[in-house]
Amino acid sequence: MKRLPVNLLIGAALVMLVIGAAALSLIWTPHDYTDMNIRGKFGPPSETHWLGTDQLGRDVVSQLMAAARNSMAVALAAVLIGGSIGTALGLLASAIGGWVEDLVMRIADIGFAFPALLFAIMLAAVFGPSLTNAILAISFINIPVFARVARASANQIWTREYVTAAQAAGLTRAAISRDHILPNIAAPIIVQATIEFAVAILAEAALSYLGLGAQPPAPSWGRMLSEAQTLMYLAPQLAIYPGLCIVTAVLGFGLLGDGLRDVTDPRLVRER
Amino acid sequence: MTTLVEVKSVSRHYRMPREHLLRAPEVLTAVNSASFTLNRGETLGIVGESGSGKSTLARMVMAFEAPDSGEIRFDGTDIHALGASDLRRMRQRFQMIFQDPFGSLDPRRKIGWSIAEPLRVTHAETPAHKTAEALEQVGLRAADADKYPHEFSGGQRQRIAIARAIVTRPDLIVADEAVSALDVSVQAQILNLLMDLQDELGLAMLFISHDLAVVASICDQLLVMQHGKTLEYGAATQILNAPAHDYTKSLLTAAGA
Amino acid sequence: MFDLTNLSVHFGPATALREASLTIRPGDRLGIVGESGSGKSMLALCLMGMAPEAATLSGTLTIDGRDMAEATERDWQALRARRVAMIFQEPMAALNPLSRVGDTVMDPLRLHLGLSKQAARARALDLFAEVGIPDPAARLRQFPHELSGGQRQRVLIALALACDPDLLIADEPTTALDANVALRITDLLVRLSAERNMALLFISHDLAAVARATSDIAVMYGGDIVERGPTRAVLDSPAHPYTRGLLGARPSATSLPRDANGKRARLPTIPGTVPGMAELPKGCRFAGRCPVELPHCASERPALTKPGPDRSAICHVLSQEVSA
Numbered sequence: 001m002k003r004l005p006v007n008l009l010i011g012a013a014l015v016m017l018v019i020g021a022a023a024l025s026l027i028w029t030p031h032d033y034t035d036m037n038i039r040g041k042f043g044p045p046s047e048t049h050w051l052g053t054d055q056l057g058r059d060v061v062s063q064l065m066a067a068a069r070n071s072m073a074v075a076l077a078a079v080l081i082g083g084s085i086g087t088a089l090g091l092l093a094s095a096i097g098g099w100v101e102d103l104v105m106r107i108a109d110i111g112f113a114f115p116a117l118l119f120a121i122m123l124a125a126v127f128g129p130s131l132t133n134a135i136l137a138i139s140f141i142n143i144p145v146f147a148r149v150a151r152a153s154a155n156q157i158w159t160r161e162y163v164t165a166a167q168a169a170g171l172t173r174a175a176i177s178r179d180h181i182l183p184n185i186a187a188p189i190i191v192q193a194t195i196e197f198a199v200a201i202l203a204e205a206a207l208s209y210l211g212l213g214a215q216p217p218a219p220s221w222g223r224m225l226s227e228a229q230t231l232m233y234l235a236p237q238l239a240i241y242p243g244l245c246i247v248t249a250v251l252g253f254g255l256l257g258d259g260l261r262d263v264t265d266p267r268l269v270r271e272r
Numbered sequence: 273m274t275t276l277v278e279v280k281s282v283s284r285h286y287r288m289p290r291e292h293l294l295r296a297p298e299v300l301t302a303v304n305s306a307s308f309t310l311n312r313g314e315t316l317g318i319v320g321e322s323g324s325g326k327s328t329l330a331r332m333v334m335a336f337e338a339p340d341s342g343e344i345r346f347d348g349t350d351i352h353a354l355g356a357s358d359l360r361r362m363r364q365r366f367q368m369i370f371q372d373p374f375g376s377l378d379p380r381r382k383i384g385w386s387i388a389e390p391l392r393v394t395h396a397e398t399p400a401h402k403t404a405e406a407l408e409q410v411g412l413r414a415a416d417a418d419k420y421p422h423e424f425s426g427g428q429r430q431r432i433a434i435a436r437a438i439v440t441r442p443d444l445i446v447a448d449e450a451v452s453a454l455d456v457s458v459q460a461q462i463l464n465l466l467m468d469l470q471d472e473l474g475l476a477m478l479f480i481s482h483d484l485a486v487v488a489s490i491c492d493q494l495l496v497m498q499h500g501k502t503l504e505y506g507a508a509t510q511i512l513n514a515p516a517h518d519y520t521k522s523l524l525t526a527a528g529a
Numbered sequence: 530m531f532d533l534t535n536l537s538v539h540f541g542p543a544t545a546l547r548e549a550s551l552t553i554r555p556g557d558r559l560g561i562v563g564e565s566g567s568g569k570s571m572l573a574l575c576l577m578g579m580a581p582e583a584a585t586l587s588g589t590l591t592i593d594g595r596d597m598a599e600a601t602e603r604d605w606q607a608l609r610a611r612r613v614a615m616i617f618q619e620p621m622a623a624l625n626p627l628s629r630v631g632d633t634v635m636d637p638l639r640l641h642l643g644l645s646k647q648a649a650r651a652r653a654l655d656l657f658a659e660v661g662i663p664d665p666a667a668r669l670r671q672f673p674h675e676l677s678g679g680q681r682q683r684v685l686i687a688l689a690l691a692c693d694p695d696l697l698i699a700d701e702p703t704t705a706l707d708a709n710v711a712l713r714i715t716d717l718l719v720r721l722s723a724e725r726n727m728a729l730l731f732i733s734h735d736l737a738a739v740a741r742a743t744s745d746i747a748v749m750y751g752g753d754i755v756e757r758g759p760t761r762a763v764l765d766s767p768a769h770p771y772t773r774g775l776l777g778a779r780p781s782a783t784s785l786p787r788d789a790n791g792k793r794a795r796l797p798t799i800p801g802t803v804p805g806m807a808e809l810p811k812g813c814r815f816a817g818r819c820p821v822e823l824p825h826c827a828s829e830r831p832a833l834t835k836p837g838p839d840r841s842a843i844c845h846v847l848s849q850e851v852s853a
Contacts, residue, residue, distance in 0.1 A: 160375055161370045161371075161372055161375040161376040162375065162376050162377055162378040162386070164336070164368075164370065164376075165368065165370060165376050165377075165389075165433070165436070166378075166389060167336065168334055168336075168363065168367060168368040168390075169363065169367070169389050169390035169393060169436070169440075170359075170360040170361065170362075170363035170364060170390065170393040170394075171360075171389065171392075171393060172360070179378075179381075179389075180378050183378075183380045183381075184378070184379075184380060321707035321708060321709070322678075322707055425802060425803075426565070427802065428802070455564035455565055455734060455803075456564065456734060456736070456775055456778050456779050457564060457774065457775060457778045457798065457799040458564075458802070459778070460778035460779075460780070460796040460797070460798045460799075461798050463780070463796055464795045464796055464798060467793055467795060468795075471792065482707065482708060483708075484708075484782045485737075485779070485780045485781055485782040486780055488780060488781070488782045488783065489780035489781075489786070489793075489796060490793065512782060512783060513783075522708070522709050522712070523708055523709075523782075524782050525712065526708030526709065526711060526712050526737065527708070527737060527781075527782035
């Protein structure tokens, strides 16, 4: 039995922590995260409020948990949308080849050159800041990433003999893409999706920090961070908690993605 | 005896990558004016080393690539003049077996699924009994359909690849180095299987190999290629007993004759 | 020089090699023939001290009278650097694609023999000339991908010869090459063995190549050396049923054989398939597939018999004939 890489194990543990907290928040939080109590503001950690309360007396743990849920939902939606469109484009480019492949990949290059945050700010300026627009913006920046990975992996599979055999059997390129290419590029796509999940969490936090993502009262690590910023001298812990959450989530998914890649890509393992 | 495949002065050139900006890129002639005819039920062996053009010729007969000049007729039809959907239907009648028994089956699909693949082109529902029948014809059990390729040895996988090739009841099988990767004793089993299936189903076969001894054991006709050119073409017995070309003689030496 | 006595290799309950005994003297040209899973590559790895870690070894291997059971990894490294060399089936995979072939050959000369750069270069030129690489000075500067398959295999042979080994192990050295090239490489190995009084262990499934390359032959099946003897004698009159089956299954490049009805004759085959390492019969490994099997073959290990001068085989049927 091969030993699993350390980054995979640490990543999986961190990811489980974050997802666990987010899932738990659906059915239970210590308090309602919207409950305010002005008299109890800036409360220290206590038996009722494990990490204390914020400037409006809301329970910090409950807010962090609810924010985790939102963060996961945004990242999941963005990676699913961007990943599906990008993978479909990559498969298409690989299956057709020629100028279609060149065109798709050049457009992907342009997408790559576009700063994601700038694009999100632009969207917010045009359509107004909202969670939906944040999701769309993050989805959009994922499309070229997945298109590239899907095309590169698909091009490899197209050279396999079983694909030639399928062509000899008379299958169309669309049918081969569906039956053979997609199942066999699933591993690199899933690895990429895990890494992009980390990027999406960071992007969501950044957008919310700038006020372009989740709108009050929806809790968000990014907005908690920006609200706490003005109170840095009064209550630094309010900035530290969401910051730690962001680091945990991003690091977790990043390590998990790296670990999965090490496990699924034998070339990289040999070089270690 | 009726003609099944007719190849008339077929040539194929490849443009090499340009090495100098101002000089025209080199052109490699992979196949130079090759011609042959293959009758129903007969076997033609194409012998040559890597780079002789034998695989390119096979790929053109399989309509994977088009010749630059010349024509390939299958049962009277110019296959390179067919439209895409007509060609796909025509493919039911000529199937291929590949060299690498580990690479020619999708590792993520059960073998029953892989064997039925050619049938799905024309059938919406794949009749399970056809898969089972094909498996039994190649000496495997119908129950093996639910296993994955990694559960089989190299020789068994080549049997599975053959089952896939015969499941549509084709008229022609193109076997490209189909036994080259196998151990000697397995090789003999597969060669016998191919001969049995040919006699049973009336298949014509285009058998491509670098190994003259293997080709000699199964082919009626022989075509010897080197650097894209046809050196000898004729009855296998005649060429093997009285090779006209030094190159053929050296292949005989290498085969241990 | 190299002396194997009753060497066995086990992986848990599975046997990869069973009581193999071999002696290799300077200048010997020994062929090892067998199909996948016969144990022929495991035998070669043991001679190089490179058996997998998961394997348990028993028996003795002595090299120049020294019992290698006590040898450390450092001893083996020294041995591999100076005494034993190996060439492989796929020359492209064994060469560093980013390194000029000249550097690849010169590195061990400088590292193991401590030659200066000039001396190493001169030696590399000599070696390239010796293995028949034309225009060696120009070739030294080329990269592996610029050479043909045959030239690459010659470079690897030059590399193997760099430190004047006493034993060259060639594992399927001609399998990936075209027939003509394979012939020339085989002849080169024979010449080098004779000129240098270097032992050659030629491992192959290709009977024609082994016949051309070797003077003695060991046929392996299921981890056993089932038959040994002079190459010509064994190939002309195989004693063991497996050797007979293997030789019969190999088609000959003469005219297409026809049966009485004018149909193509079928090739003689060995029935069944090679069982997995863990499912081999306890007695004779070939039991269950053998055409002349006796009732006790599957359970009792056959003893060594001598079917001819300098020849040996393990087979119950043969020992009955000899004692009768």
